[in-house]
Amino acid sequence: MRNVPNQKGYFGDFGGKFTPETLxxxxxxxxxxxxxxxxxxxxxxxxxxxxxxxxxxxxxLYFAERLSNYLGLKVYLKREDLLHTGAHKINNTLGQALLTxxxxxxxxxxxxxxxxxxxxxxxxxxxxxxxxxxxxGEEDMERQSLNVFxxxxxxxxxxxxxxxxxxxKDATNEAMRNWVTNVRTTHYIIGSVVGPHPFPMIVRDxxxxxxxxxxxxxxxxxxxxxxxxxxxxxxxxxxxxxxYPFYKDKNVKFIGVEAAGLGLASGKHAASLxxxxxxxxxxxxxxxxxxxxxxxxxxxxxxAGLDYPGVGPEHSFYKxxxxxxxxxxxxxxxxxxxxxxxRLEGIIPALESAHAVAYLIKSAKKMKKGSLVVLCLSGRGDxxxxxxxxxxxx
Amino acid sequence: xxxxxxxxxxxxxxxxxxxIAYITAGxxxxxxxxxxxxxxxxxxxxxxxxxxxxxxxxxxGPTIQYASGVALKNGMNMHVFFDLVGELxxxxxxxxxxxxxxxxxxxxxxxxxxxxxxxxxxxGVIVPDLPPEEAVELNDQxxxxxxxxxxxxxxxxxxERVKKIVSAASGFxxxxxxxxxxxxxxxxxxxxxxxxxxxxxxxxxxxxVGFGVSTAGQAKSIVKTADGIIVGSAIIKLxxxxxxxxxxxxxxxxxxxxxxxxxxx
Numbered sequence: 207m208r209n210v211p212n213q214k215g216y217f218g219d220f221g222g223k224f225t226p227e228t229l230x231x232x233x234x235x236x237x238x239x240x241x242x243x244x245x246x247x248x249x250x251x252x253x254x255x256x257x258x259x260x261x262x263x264x265x266x267l268y269f270a271e272r273l274s275n276y277l278g279l280k281v282y283l284k285r286e287d288l289l290h291t292g293a294h295k296i297n298n299t300l301g302q303a304l305l306t307x308x309x310x311x312x313x314x315x316x317x318x319x320x321x322x323x324x325x326x327x328x329x330x331x332x333x334x335x336x337x338x339x340x341x342x343g344e345e346d347m348e349r350q351s352l353n354v355f356x357x358x359x360x361x362x363x364x365x366x367x368x369x370x371x372x373x374x375k376d377a378t379n380e381a382m383r384n385w386v387t388n389v390r391t392t393h394y395i396i397g398s399v400v401g402p403h404p405f406p407m408i409v410r411d412x413x414x415x416x417x418x419x420x421x422x423x424x425x426x427x428x429x430x431x432x433x434x435x436x437x438x439x440x441x442x443x444x445x446x447x448x449x450y451p452f453y454k455d456k457n458v459k460f461i462g463v464e465a466a467g468l469g470l471a472s473g474k475h476a477a478s479l480x481x482x483x484x485x486x487x488x489x490x491x492x493x494x495x496x497x498x499x500x501x502x503x504x505x506x507x508x509x510a511g512l513d514y515p516g517v518g519p520e521h522s523f524y525k526x527x528x529x530x531x532x533x534x535x536x537x538x539x540x541x542x543x544x545x546x547x548x549r550l551e552g553i554i555p556a557l558e559s560a561h562a563v564a565y566l567i568k569s570a571k572k573m574k575k576g577s578l579v580v581l582c583l584s585g586r587g588d589x590x591x592x593x594x595x596x597x598x599x600x
Numbered sequence: 601x602x603x604x605x606x607x608x609x610x611x612x613x614x615x616x617x618x619x620i621a622y623i624t625a626g627x628x629x630x631x632x633x634x635x636x637x638x639x640x641x642x643x644x645x646x647x648x649x650x651x652x653x654x655x656x657x658x659x660x661g662p663t664i665q666y667a668s669g670v671a672l673k674n675g676m677n678m679h680v681f682f683d684l685v686g687e688l689x690x691x692x693x694x695x696x697x698x699x700x701x702x703x704x705x706x707x708x709x710x711x712x713x714x715x716x717x718x719x720x721x722x723x724g725v726i727v728p729d730l731p732p733e734e735a736v737e738l739n740d741q742x743x744x745x746x747x748x749x750x751x752x753x754x755x756x757x758x759x760e761r762v763k764k765i766v767s768a769a770s771g772f773x774x775x776x777x778x779x780x781x782x783x784x785x786x787x788x789x790x791x792x793x794x795x796x797x798x799x800x801x802x803x804x805x806x807x808x809v810g811f812g813v814s815t816a817g818q819a820k821s822i823v824k825t826a827d828g829i830i831v832g833s834a835i836i837k838l839x840x841x842x843x844x845x846x847x848x849x850x851x852x853x854x855x856x857x858x859x860x861x862x863x864x865x
Contacts, residue, residue, distance in 0.1 A: 214733065224702055224729045226659045228754040228779050230761065369665065375656065382658045387780040389756060486703045486729070487656060499677040500707030501655040 215403020220519035223402040225489045232389045237404040239309050256300045261290045267423035272550040277570040283583045284420050293585030294444045295326035301412035303330035306393040313337040313392040317381040319374035320511035321353025323397030328362035338362040341381045343373040346510045353589050371504040374514045378488050398441025399518030402489030406518050413447025420580050421451050436461045437582035438561040440512035442521045444584035460530035463565040465507035469536055476505035478517040479525050479532040492519040508537035509557035535564040543567055545599055556585030602746050603695040603723045604771040608806050617863040618828025621835055624651040625681055626671035632843045639849045641694045643856040652681045652700035659728040661783030663833035678708045682720040689721035697724035714741035724748040724771045732768040752776050766803035776811045784814035784833045788821050796825040820862040
């Protein structure tokens with residue numbers, strides 16, 4: 207049985223519903239429909255069908271033999287990169303699109319950083335005949351131009367956000383403003399385990415398919431639970447999706463890897479859990495990057511998907527209770543890890559996921575030799591090729 | 601009775617509708633804010649909302665987003681804000697209400713915020729991203745010091761929830777005229793008149809209507825049922841255009857008068 211969040215949407219001290227009054231009703235409605243959907247066998251069957259036949263689940267749990275030999279560990283990769291659209295985001299957008307139909311709304315909106323959530327939302331909207339508008343920061347539209355094209359090809363409207371950071375934070379602000387305005391007709395498909403309750407719970411539940419499969423698969427391959435789960439954390443949806451089904455397995459250590467950008471000491475990073483403090487942003491109380499006056503700082507990461515000054519409240523809860531350990535790797539370490547995985551395994555990871563790989567490279571020596579690791583390879587790197595090619599890594 | 605409540609009962613006794621003005625504190629500079637408060641009061645504004653800017657104002661449209669950005673760049677923060685209120689209090693007794701977001705208040709410390717608010721002479725607090733469920737701590741601290749916490753009611757708030765909100769509120773009820781963000785618009789959304797009437801059946805607090813209100817025509821129709829109007833973005837635009845001009849007082853005054861003229865007793 208779930209023990210978090212509580213009725214008010216809190217994971218310990220974190221979470222809640224800090225939104226304009228106009229959204230209160232929509233959030234209560236969403237929660238009611240979601241509870242109804244959970245009890246509804248046909249909803250669950252339908253979601254399962256689309257996850258299997260449309261998205262390509264279950265994703266393999268692949269034994270990365272050469273990476274394992276290189277690191278002296280036993281590393282399995284949860285291959286979310288092999289899903290339709292190339293990242294784990296589709297697990298959530300299919301679920302929320304079906305919820306949208308249940309609520310009889312005809313329009314969906316979403317924020318996107320790297321464009322993966324935007325593409326996954328556009329795909330779900332196209333499949334279910336929903337009108338779709340995606341908010342994306344100007345800077346991200348530059349660095350992820352291929353994904354912008356994909357969204358438009360899928361019939362979504364992509365709206366440029368030129369305010370503030372010109373990245374994910376301000377795209378989220380703009381999506382919220384649009385939702386406040388069109389709340390009667392529109393559902394906001396939040397892309398991570400962030401935002402006001404019930405979003406962190408709903409997105410976690412839809413993403414938990416990652417951990418449920420991984421648990422079954424590792425038991426089949428190894429006959430035991432892993433020693434470590436490793437995943438990158440921006441808002442934290444792939445990490446929470448992997449971690450949550452192992453919550454009660456106290457011997458399984460959770461490692462969340464944030465973006466250290468140009469280095470934690472430089473101040474130019476996106477490590478809300480490692481270097482942030484508690485505050486309220488985008489509807490929930492959690493760790494975030496802010497100054498002494500409570501103004502939100504602009505995050506930095508080479509990876510657009512991690513370039514966010516906040517993090518999901520359940521991660522803050524895991525940090526506070528010590529259930530998970532959070533650490534960070536730099537842009538440079540992530541790029542090197544991306545290259546290493548290409549060469550050792552023939553897999554091109556997304557820059558986001560490369561952060562998790564970089565952690566393993568950095569920390570393998572400190573881990574017991576032969577430790578069993580499941581790493582969430584949350585997305586594939588095609589979208590990042592333009593930027594990587596400009597870095598002259600080869 | 602704080603200044604808001606005194607003002608409300610005075611308005612009621614004199615059968616007057618209220619004109620409430622919002623300005624972003626420190627936009628484009630502190631001096632202008634002080635001048636604007638003086639002009640607004642002299643032209644019959646009843647209550648002034650001072651915006652304490654936040655970097656991510658999700659309830660605000662482009663005008664107030666822009667003003668907030670400028671004010672923050674010029675160094676506005678909670679300390680400067682309370683100093684400003686303290687200074688204004690030396691020369692005016694007009695009810696002053698802070699409008700901010702929760703994070704700057706949370707970071708400042710909820711109790712400390714309430715103490716400083718009382719000390720500086722603030723009368724009310726509006727936090728658009730803090731619904732009553734999340735406002736218990738702040739509300740307790742404010743209530744203990746006689747400061748009103750003003751909550752918003754929106755067009756999609758059902759009657760049951762309106763009851764809950766007005767039971768937590770004091771000072772006045774802020775009715776948001778539309779589903780959307782702040783910013784000047786030209787029409788009165790259909791249903792406002794009736795919805796305000798419905799709210800008034802559930803509370804004895806005055807109901808003031810804001811978000812999207814800027815013209816005399818809107819004001820005239822809204823006060824058929826509402827107790828007053830709240831104007832923000834239109835004033836910010838005037839401040840931006842005329843703050844360094846000789847015409848500032850004249851232009852701002854004329855605008856306020858254009859609104860009060862059409863609001864009968």
